[in-house]
Amino acid sequence: MALALERLPEAYRQMQIIRKFEEAIRNLYSQGRIRGSFHPCVGQEGVAVGASWALRADDFLSCTYRGHGHALAKGLSPRAAMAEMLGKATGCSKGKGGSMHFTDASVGLLGANAIVGAGIPHAAGAALAMQLQGGGGTNGRIALAAFGEGAVNQGVFHETLNLIAIWKLPVILVCENNLYSEMTPSHETTAAAAQIAAGPIAAASPQTYQRAAAYGIAARQVDGNDVETMYLAVEEAAGRARAGEGATYIEAMTYRLWGHMMGDPEVYRTKEEVSQARENEPIVRLGRRLQGLGWTEAGLARLEAEAEAVIADAVQFAENSPLPKPEDAFTDVFA
Amino acid sequence: MPVITYAQALNDALREEMRADRRIFLMGEDIGLHGGIFRVTKDLMSEFGHERVRDTPISEAGFVGLGVGAAMAGMRPVVELLFMDFALVAADQIVNQAAKLRYMAGGQVSIPLVIRTQQGGGRGNGAQHSQSFESWLAQVPGLIVVAPATPADAKGLLKSALRCGNPVVFIEHKLLYNTKGEVPQGDYTISIGKAEVKRAGRDLTIVAYSRMTLLALEAAEKLAQEGIEAEVIDLRTVEPLDMTTILDSVRGTARLLVVHESHSNCGLGAEIIARVYEEAPEALATPARRLGAKHVPIPVAEGLENAVLPQVTDIIALAKGMV
Known part of the structure; x- marks a missing residue:
């Protein structure tokens, strides 16, 4: 079933929350108040919201170091996320995980992962657990692995797809194809049966979904910048997984509007390419859609302001939160 | 049993x-x-x-x-x-x-x-x-x-x-x-992190684990025939290390030999000996020794493999040199 029209404003607001979250981090990062790496997902909010919203609260999710959007859309609180960015005791991982390891077991978020491809078998393993607990079928719970197209050249990607296929695991594989593997165009590093010309976005991109199809996994490519399309694709895949019909691979075409990380000089693409992509990014797209449904610019601005307030509250919460104590470094190693 | x-x-x-x-x-x-x-x-x-x-x-x-x-x-x-x-x-x-x-x-x-x-x-x-x-x-x-x-x-x-x-x-x-x-029947467990003294002795402590425990016990048997009483500790758990059992033994024997099958270089022998020197520098009467595989890949031919991996004779020779 499609995403209900009455939920579209909420989806717009959720995507704005993710966008404002990343913008706030960029600001704090430039002030030297955030340690380590930050890999923004700006431009990819449609994939995150479409995918997570099509899951149940008790379904599992693994994502990547570019996974702030997925984590927030699955239900991680912006306060706990921002506090984690600032290394506070109130962060989702008490300051031990940081930007690349957002985890919230209470919403099924198994964790973002800083090793490319490594989270894919974790989702598959959670799906296997559900299959075992369901006595060979599924007990109704499924798992989704979100990863970038850069992961499709990792061995563990292929190993996991094979295991998913032979064991018919209730998994959804969402490949966010943002055209760039770190700081190299993916078509230069990824063999594919076909390269797609992605029109206004970029010159070419490898089609990764055919790799999944080669394992006998139902695979398709969708417009990841259209949150409704994304939602529908994952919703259908979830239905198949819950019915015991196995995995689905969804290659979600999207675009990374910012660099790979803070400080990326972006020598691999032109400013014109990025500005063209801005016309097709998911928030602009959904804004146009809502206007077509009668929403005014003022109405959209109100949703954006609400998102801004959520993030301002998260930043304030994080700033006012206590630092972890040095001795806290020595807990949480073992259960 | x-x-x-x-x-x-x-x-x-x-x-x-x-x-x-x-x-x-x-x-x-x-x-x-x-x-x-x-x-x-x-x-x-x-x-x-x-x-x-x-x-x-x-x-x-x-x-x-x-x-x-x-x-x-x-x-x-x-x-x-x-x-x-x-x-x-x-x-x-x-x-x-x-x-x-x-x-x-x-x-x-x-x-x-x-x-x-x-x-x-x-x-x-x-x-x-x-x-x-x-x-x-x-x-x-x-x-x-x-x-x-x-x-x-x-x-x-x-x-x-x-x-x-x-x-x-x-x-x-x-x-x-x-x-x-x-093996005891029924439900029983061995605690993780607990070494065991597999043979008591007063002259020398030999710390080993896995198969090297058996070799250490065999060596201790032969050493006993020559009047050297080796205490053999089987670590059983490698991490976390049971330093209490090791230190208790070394304080009694004043001599320590660590035997393992992995390569000596940067092996557990180095770690155990370093910890003994850190925690009980006064305990040892002679320098502690370690015995592990030589620093080459493990070869196939029997004579070659035996030359690389620790043998009972190696343990006996080292032990005799310490007491």
Whole structure:
């Protein structure tokens, strides 16, 4: 079933929350108040919201170091996320995980992962657990692995797809194809049966979904910048997984509007390419859609302001939160 | 007490725990129909079915990764690496994932994953099927590393590993599977992190684990015929180290020899000796010594392999030089 029209404003607001979250981090990062790496997902909010919203609260999710959007859309609180960015005791991982390891077991978020491809078998393993607990079928719970197209050249990607296929695991594989593997165009590093010309976005991109199809996994490519399309694709895949019909691979075409990380000089693409992509990014797209449904610019601005307030509250919460104590470094190693 | 093999003791531990805990399931290469190349999982598939005893593709990173995910989702997976050398193929999932996900999540998840494997030489399996990596793994915070020497310890420690709720690398030895020993009947466990004095002695402490415990005991027997009484400590758990038992013994004997099959270079012998010097610098009357594999890959031909791996005669020679 499609995403209900009455939920579209909420989806717009959720995507704005993710966008404002990343913008706030960029600001704090430039002030030297955030340690380590930050890999923004700006431009990819449609994939995150479409995918997570099509899951149940008790379904599992693994994502990547570019996974702030997925984590927030699955239900991680912006306060706990921002506090984690600032290394506070109130962060989702008490300051031990940081930007690349957002985890919230209470919403099924198994964790973002800083090793490319490594989270894919974790989702598959959670799906296997559900299959075992369901006595060979599924007990109704499924798992989704979100990863970038850069992961499709990792061995563990292929190993996991094979295991998913032979064991018919209730998994959804969402490949966010943002055209760039770190700081190299993916078509230069990824063999594919076909390269797609992605029109206004970029010159070419490898089609990764055919790799999944080669394992006998139902695979398709969708417009990841259209949150409704994304939602529908994952919703259908979830239905198949819950019915015991196995995995689905969804290659979600999207675009990374910012660099790979803070400080990326972006020598691999032109400013014109990025500005063209801005016309097709998911928030602009959904804004146009809502206007077509009668929403005014003022109405959209109100949703954006609400998102801004959520993030301002998260930043304030994080700033006012206590630092972890040095001795806290020595807990949480073992259960 | 019944006398059974090391392999049977492990099989009994798996069977008893699987009967008691539905969350336990097994994944590995050739473990189901075949029962494992060393017969440790013999007949488990027929009792527990294909769902809980799963033959995997030759795909270590993949199925160890699935084990990590299943553990986070509430199961108690046991994954088997046919040879410990293959752990390197799955190193990311063991070192970067299983050992760290709980910590990086601030304690929100746990990884009750047992990684069973076997290591060591002595059978002419060559440089890619004879290695011992416990000192690498002991360096990774977040992993428990166990290496039992006897059937009784193997059974009791495997039960503890399955119940402890944390990632455990459970290291068996290919030359121990057919060794026999008395194993208590019924449910019993051996605590993780507890060494055992396998032979008491006053002149010298020999610390060993896994198969080297048997060699140390054999050496001690021969040393006794020459009037040297060696105390043999079997670590049983490599990480965390039971320094209390080691230090208690060394304070009595004033002499320490550490024997392990992994390479001497940067091995556990170095770690144990360093800790003894840090914690009880006054205890040793003579410099502590270590004995491990020589710093070359493990060769195949018997004479070559014996020249590289520690032998009973090496232990005796070193011990005599210390007392």
